[in-house]
Amino acid sequence: MAEMTKRDVGQFLARQGILVAFVIFIIGFTLANQRFLAVDNVLGVIRSSAILGVMALGVTFVVISGNLDLSVGSMMSFSTIVVLDLHDKIGPSLAIPAMFAMTMCLGALIGFLVGYLKLNSLIVTLGMLSAIHGLTLTYSGGKNMDIADKEGTWFSLFGQGSALGIPVPILMFALLAALLSLLLAKTAFGRKVYAVGGNGVAATFSGIRRARVVFLTYVISSFCVACAGLLQASRSMGSQNTVGQGLELEVLAAVILGGASLLGGSGTVFKTVIGVLILGFIQNGLLLVGLEFYVQYVVTWVIIILAVWLDIAANRGRLWSPIA
């Protein structure tokens, strides 16, 4: 009997381990620093997680359909540079839609390569990570972009404004999360995303156009990247070519932390939001207890490994496999 309970604990940890770890983290940080759970700090965390969160929402679709998207970071840099450059040339009301169109074209290109040409998504998006970075540098000539007249524009609204006392980035994150959650959980398209990721062959046998579904997940992902780019550009009113560098891994970590499987077929928008918040709180907590910013890189990496391990453990129903 003792063995039974041990295994039950193992299974529970495998399934809920990340939440348990999170609770321990919160308790630890709160003891270490009273400010951790203060309202302004909590709001601050959510706010600073919003950009990453918006991107993670889109990547959730890609991951559930059984693919990866490692291009979101450099795509986000691209969208900030474009929107800031066009802002001064054609004004914000044209610059924003233009930036969305260009970013989503990139998403459509990836979707075409992975969906219709059936190329490996890891290779394609890793390649696009560099290619888009090159594109951004070509576009900007390697220079940082700044809005010349920072006072005379409403463009700062997205990153810095607030409505009903809530910062716009949080509102946008929440609104997008709600919409995409409905799309994924309640519509026929969402159902197909799960089917394609769960068993692509069975999806084909069920009359699902696999290529189209995969294509659309990348378009959705790029749409979310464009939203994130807008928030980022508007928050700092200027941008560097590398602003999104490394974000792709954090985004992926958040999605996997939330419980989406890298094998595809599982995960939800809500879980991704949880994953984003976990990541945000942990990073914030590390800062509050006085660890340097770059320690976060190490910790984030540890968390990714942990999440992947738990992902596999959940699949085999125990944390440790006795068979090699």
Next chain:
Amino acid sequence: MTSFTPALRLQDIVKTFPGVRALDGVSLTVLPGEVHALMGENGAGKSTLMRVLGGVLQPNSGRILIGEEPTIMASPLDAKSKGVVFIHQELSLAEELSVAENVYLGELPRKSFGRVDWDRLHEKTAAILDKLKVGFTPQTRVGDLSLANQQMVEIARALTVDAKAVIFDEPTASLTDAEKVVLFDVIADLKARGVGVIYISHRMEEIFHMTDRISILRDGQYRGTLHTAETSEEELTQLMIGRKLDLSRKINHAEVGAVALEVRGLSCGRLYSDVSFEVRRGEVLGFYGLVGAGRTEVAETLFGLRDPDAGQILLDGEEVRIGSPVEAIARGISLVPEDRKGQGLVLGMNCRDNMTLPQVDDLKAGPFVAEGAEIAIFDQYRDKLDIRTPGWRQKVGNLSGGNQQKIVIAKWLSMHPNVLIVDEPTRGIDVGSKSEIHNLIRDLAANGFAVIVISSEMPEVLHVSDRIVAMHHGKVIRTFTSEEVTEESLVQAISGIVAETAA
């Protein structure tokens, strides 16, 4: 018999899953040198009991004794080391590895520094394959083998150790008749060596041909053990499903209508050539042949999964090109594929979503999927096909093999197709549900649908078909009507014997 020490005993095994009491105090004694059948409806708990015995699952309570020794089976390898070998219902092979590596998975022979001793591995495997009389080598990649041959690899695994007990969970589901004969030889051989064999199958003729005793499970409870020589199909059925079955063949043909589907001279590479036939509304057309005769490939072509090189497909008299499953479905064709795990189901998805997947676009409430309509469909077919599951939220992967198959059938029946193609529809399905599904197929035809049944089970084809197409090596040898067909002529046709003389 009492003079023997039993090979193994299971005592009062209880195993529960969330919402399911899969085993409710089951006991079972297997003697050395006997073939012991385990029977019961789909979801009765047979596979679960064997998973407990094989170390895949841990019981909530109960004891396992090997000989006189109480034992805990910590893992499949542990069970194997204690002499219990489990050949699974669902194949569990590593497709990318070779046959030899699969046979000795986890126990590869080693040389110094942990290097694999390939020569010895291949030699040992070859010896086993020899005994099984299979036509592939130890070096073959498992993914390249047919389903039946993969099954033989599973069986080869059992022969690597000095087994006290070997469990066969529906081993014949995907075997050809010739391969079955080999399997039965293997089992007889095991038996002669004093091994206790546990044999799970829904096929009565095998049970009576092979086994010494039969234990019956029903809804997770032990229902008794019978001596095979002293019982009958009726008694078994009664014990398993609690009622008698009407197995009489329905002679009355339905009103036959216009030709729904006609195929003329269809060819596809080396898979099949010059295939012609027609199905009328109200008719069940059986396709009989050996595994590999090209029947599945013809079905896949009709469903838009393969491009034919030549020939015509006519639906309601109009020539059509079917380029994808999407088009096939739009034209009212449904295909119940032969491989339920690979092609039929998304195992991680729940029962309801699997069932309604092909029509999810049509079940709309505003922009969303109409979940109420979906649940209604699920409820309807759960009752119709007697699908055992705690509810629609259950993941399909957690259902028993036969119940998974029923979900696939329900998925395509609920599309109300004009032409329904079913490929091995009752693989792994219990006797009660089997006749239920046969009746359903007849009913569908009676309601004016055209139905094509592909099956490797002769009784099934004979039972449900109005006409039977016999195929051999990718060619249609002959088409029989149900009046003229005999078992003998059918066997001759599918082995190509009458190829010359037939019209």
